[in-house]
Amino acid sequence: MPQKTRLAVIGGGPGGYAAAFLAADLGLETTLIDPEPHPGGVCLYRGCIPSKALLHAARVITESREAAHWGIEFAEPKIKLEKLRSWKRSVVERLTGGLGQLCKQRKVTYIQGEAAFDDAHTLRIRNRQGGEQPLAFEHAIIATGSLPATLPGLPASPRLMDSSGALEIESIPKTMLVIGGGYIGLELGTVYAALGTQVSVVEMMPGLLPGVDRDLVNPLAKRLEGLFQSVMVSTKVAEIKEQKDGLRVKFDPPGSNGAGQVFEKVLVSVGRKPNSKIPGLEKTRVQVDERGFIRVDEQRRTAEPSIFAIGDVAGEPMLAHKASHEGRTAVEAIAGRKVAFEPRAIPAVVFTDPEIAWCGLTEEQAKAQNRNVKVARFPWAASGRAITLDRPEGVTKLVIDPETESVLGVGITGVGAGELIAEGVLAVEMAALAADVSLTIHPHPTLSETVMEAAEVFFGQSTHVYRPRRD
Numbered sequence: 362m363p364q365k366t367r368l369a370v371i372g373g374g375p376g377g378y379a380a381a382f383l384a385a386d387l388g389l390e391t392t393l394i395d396p397e398p399h400p401g402g403v404c405l406y407r408g409c410i411p412s413k414a415l416l417h418a419a420r421v422i423t424e425s426r427e428a429a430h431w432g433i434e435f436a437e438p439k440i441k442l443e444k445l446r447s448w449k450r451s452v453v454e455r456l457t458g459g460l461g462q463l464c465k466q467r468k469v470t471y472i473q474g475e476a477a478f479d480d481a482h483t484l485r486i487r488n489r490q491g492g493e494q495p496l497a498f499e500h501a502i503i504a505t506g507s508l509p510a511t512l513p514g515l516p517a518s519p520r521l522m523d524s525s526g527a528l529e530i531e532s533i534p535k536t537m538l539v540i541g542g543g544y545i546g547l548e549l550g551t552v553y554a555a556l557g558t559q560v561s562v563v564e565m566m567p568g569l570l571p572g573v574d575r576d577l578v579n580p581l582a583k584r585l586e587g588l589f590q591s592v593m594v595s596t597k598v599a600e601i602k603e604q605k606d607g608l609r610v611k612f613d614p615p616g617s618n619g620a621g622q623v624f625e626k627v628l629v630s631v632g633r634k635p636n637s638k639i640p641g642l643e644k645t646r647v648q649v650d651e652r653g654f655i656r657v658d659e660q661r662r663t664a665e666p667s668i669f670a671i672g673d674v675a676g677e678p679m680l681a682h683k684a685s686h687e688g689r690t691a692v693e694a695i696a697g698r699k700v701a702f703e704p705r706a707i708p709a710v711v712f713t714d715p716e717i718a719w720c721g722l723t724e725e726q727a728k729a730q731n732r733n734v735k736v737a738r739f740p741w742a743a744s745g746r747a748i749t750l751d752r753p754e755g756v757t758k759l760v761i762d763p764e765t766e767s768v769l770g771v772g773i774t775g776v777g778a779g780e781l782i783a784e785g786v787l788a789v790e791m792a793a794l795a796a797d798v799s800l801t802i803h804p805h806p807t808l809s810e811t812v813m814e815a816a817e818v819f820f821g822q823s824t825h826v827y828r829p830r831r832d
């Protein structure tokens with residue numbers, strides 16, 4: 362282990378490893394510290410990647426059932442849990458192992474351990490054997506990510522899981538309650554429902570995916586009615602008690618069953634909290650806000666000039682691609698470049714079935730800001746490609762500035778929305794006009810045409826939707 366390093370990156374998630382790799386590419390001598398054997402962080406070990414591997418399996422199961430509608434019938438799938446788990450593990454190992462190789466190729470020193478601060482220029486690294494060693498640094502980037510949030514008063518029970526536990530799929534429970542109708546709960550609920558669990562969801566807000574435009578959520582909510590046993594909104598969990606055959610959960614309001622309902626497993630997915638409780642942080646001038654996020658400026662520098670913070674620990678949205686982009690900004694700032702983290706659009710994707718994706722200004726935000734916008738919607742029922750896929754429930758919409766006609770935001774619900782949103786991000790980042798989108802020839806028959814046709818709807822001239830402009 363080195364005694365000193367030019368740049369120390371604490372945390373090997375998509376923020377930390379992207380930062381470390383760019384720093385090495387720019388010629389900075391770099392050390393990356395993380396407790397796992399390879400870089401990857403929550404995203405690769407217990408987040409984005411294992412959940413998407415399982416969602417892919419879930420989609421194959423549901424699609425094989427839906428094929429009956431087209432005259433193709435498959436037998437019910439036989440699920441070999443150990444094989445499914447080991448496939449998911451192999452995906453994670455392949456990717457994290459690859460990152461380990463990239464570390465070596467770039468000559469980034471990777472230390473498997475945990476970092477604490479001694480002062481604004483020294484870390485103390487505890488290795489896996491419990492040994493400790495100081496590491497002096499010129500600059501440090503904190504990329505310690507986030508942890509699952511929890512609820513007060515929960516019993517200590519192996520039937521209770523957080524997202525990391527749920528991704529282990531130790532069993533396929535008969536019944537499962539998902540507490541929290543956010544994206545992680547809905548994605549994992551989708552996986553278990555496809556595997557055969559009767560999934561119920563409870564959400565205290567009036568709708569699933571709070572904060573997301575309702576017209577984007579509605580097609581998913583409708584489909585989940587068929588997939589899940591029940592979806593309870595405007596409902597809180599009042600009490601959870603362990604009993605022999607499961608966890609008895611009482612709800613507020615109690616609904617039809619005041620005595621509560623028994624679930625074999627309960628998944629608590631009520632959000633994530635920044636992981637800013639880094640030992641010794643108080644020995645530096647780094648400031649943490651009331652929600653636990655490290656305060657940073659537009660270059661991601663903290664109040665301590667030698668220390669930067671990026672990713673989930675440095676603020677919302679807690680998403681991998683935002684973390685990576687911030688990591689690259691921080692490194693460029695350290696390298697003396699004139700940079701700032703000022704994206705016009707950070708995409709968000711809910712990888713349910715259908716997927717929901719959006720970027721830039723949403724309709725709800727426009728309303729809250731009292732901002733005058735025009736929304737052009739293209740229903741997928743008018744898309745040839747969506748019909749060939751038997752998935753006409755989707756929608757693509759553009760949020761447009763009526764004065765300049767520039768595209769401020771894009772929202773998409775439908776199969777593959779997560780892939781399609783990239784065009785929307787480019788449009789918003791490049792300040793594209795609705796005309797730029799409508800005049801760009803899109804391949805036929807593809808779902809990407811819905812983006813072009815939404816722009817045509819803005820002009821009242823969509824080929825496949827008759828909606829003349831009233832003004």
Ligand SMILES: Cc1cc2nc3c(=O)[nH]c(=O)nc-3n(C[C@H](O)[C@H](O)[C@H](O)COP(=O)(O)OP(=O)(O)OC[C@H]3O[C@@H](n4cnc5c(N)ncnc54)[C@H](O)[C@@H]3O)c2cc1C
Nearest residue numbers: 372374375376402403404408409476506672673679680681
């Ligand atoms: C189930 C699930 C699904 C998700 N799906 C998606 C998705 O599809 N798309 C998406 O964009 N985001 C997704 N996310 C969120 C995504 O995982 C995070 O936004 C992303 O991982 C944040 O990256 P990060 O670099 O900030 O930190 P993290 O990935 O959280 O990594 C932080 C690392 O720092 C390490 N660490 C902590 N303290 C120390 C210390 N003192 N010393 C050394 N190392 C330390 C941690 O062990 C961890 O390895 C998902 C999250 C979950 C839980």
